[in-house]
Amino acid sequence: MELPERNVAFLLHDVARLMRKRFEQNARDLGLTRSQCQVLAHLARNEGIQQSGLADILEVEPITLTRLLDRLEEMGLVERRAHPTDRRIRQLHLTDKAPPLLGEIFAVGAVTRGEALEGVSEEDRDRLFAILSSMKGNLLGRLTTNAGDRRASNG
Template identity: 40%
Template structure:
């Protein structure tokens, strides 16, 4: 298998991830979310109280870009900043009630998108695919940690 082979695992993995994001983006657009916004909602849902710097790291963007995004989302009523109880220079980020409702709706869309994507697989194949992908992810996380990235 070479660089011209469309079934090369690297291409397939990249294409699957890109296509799932594309389908999901189209579906959440109907509830008024951009990719950047749904990424923020997802990260803050999982890590409420993250700082702007921590959010920037999670999104793999610079702090200034994260700050502008948070400003827009705060203005639109999605995110609130709260002063850190121990360090007043740090603002902690939290989803508003509206954002939590949007996240719930977004999660249902995500589940449907994944179910639709995996429809060609049997239940056993889905379970095996999930286990194998998790093993590969774990290996990659170990490799990334070992190299400081």
């Protein structure tokens, strides 16, 4: 039996959890939760996205995202705009007030990553990134393959 401390999945989970917790500590002065920061960061990369698409990216329930967006809209950071051709669709956009805050969010993220990687050589950082990227690619390939296999066997 593999011990939890030698299990890569347990370790990855713990590191991710601790990085989220440390980000929250470092971001305390921003007046935003980690979840709100995450919404803003993803919205900056996907300006004009529909709410359902952003919920998929964030892997949260649409109602959870609605509450986060309501709060961010109240803060004047996000706005929902009508789609140009389909009035049922609302697209999400950052307001002019968001970019300076995003700069601070990204800076806090950089500080947090720096703390996590303190004492890790550049060579080891590169190797870690390459290994994690390979793992991600392996899993994405299997997810895609397995989903296709299931569709083919159900068809």
